[in-house]
Amino acid sequence: MPIREATPDDWPRIWPFWHRIVAAGETYAWDRDTSEEDARSLWMHPAKRVYVTEDETGAVVASAYLTPNYAGPAARVANAGFMVDPDRAGRGTGRALAEHVLAAARAEGYRGMVFNAVVETNPAVGLWTSLGFTILGTVPDAFEHPRHGRVGLHVMHRAL
Numbered sequence: 001m002p003i004r005e006a007t008p009d010d011w012p013r014i015w016p017f018w019h020r021i022v023a024a025g026e027t028y029a030w031d032r033d034t035s036e037e038d039a040r041s042l043w044m045h046p047a048k049r050v051y052v053t054e055d056e057t058g059a060v061v062a063s064a065y066l067t068p069n070y071a072g073p074a075a076r077v078a079n080a081g082f083m084v085d086p087d088r089a090g091r092g093t094g095r096a097l098a099e100h101v102l103a104a105a106r107a108e109g110y111r112g113m114v115f116n117a118v119v120e121t122n123p124a125v126g127l128w129t130s131l132g133f134t135i136l137g138t139v140p141d142a143f144e145h146p147r148h149g150r151v152g153l154h155v156m157h158r159a160l
Contacts, residue, residue: 001093003100006050006063011040013060014052017085018043025146027122028081029153043081049104053084053097061088064101069114078110078160082124094124098131106160118154119143125154133158 006014015036022039025032030042043065044050053062062084069079080101084094105113113133118125120138129135133156141150 001056001061001096002054003051003097004054006044006052008044010050010052010060010063011044014043014063014083015039017061017087018063018083020086021083025144027119027124029117029119029143049108051097051101051104053093055088061085062093062097064097066101066105066108068110069116076109076111078105078108078113079116080105080113094127095131098127102131102158102160110160112157112159115154115156117143118156119145120152120154121145121148125156128156128158131158 018039019036022028022030022034023032034042043063048065048067050063050065052060055061062082064080064082066078066080068075069077082094082097102113115128115133118128136155136157138152138154140152142153143151145151
């Protein structure tokens with residue numbers, strides 16, 4: 001499945017699944033009512049390197065960004081965000097995109113990657129641990145999950 005850097009023209013193809021995922025309120029600590037304009041600013045920010053995954057028809061089915069997690073002397077630690085169209089889940093798209101972004105982060109000279117707020121009930125926790133991430137800690141009862149109530153947020157890390 002082709003993975004490439006996103007262009008501004010990709011946003012209209014990212015927004016439908018971005019909105020669906022954030023509005024569900026199960027995996028991202030962003031306002032469920034985030035406007036499209038604000039979402040675009042969050043995801044397509046110029047400081048981020050954004051990627052898209054296309055299926056065999058050329059449809060965008062996933063996206064990720066890569067950015068420094070910190071600034072200044074700690075800027076060699078990366079952060080990333082990943083979204084896979086829920087209709088395309090379970091097909092290896094997330095793993096392929098994650099492997100691509102990890103390789104890109106290493107190539108750009110990052111020494112590690114941190115996820116600051118992984119909802120502990122997110123099925124992606126299994127993916128991240130299988131890719132070598134460890135849970136550094138969990139902030140208890142930090143996330144209001146629409147089905148599970150208050151759940152923790154993991155801080156996860158992997159050396160690159």
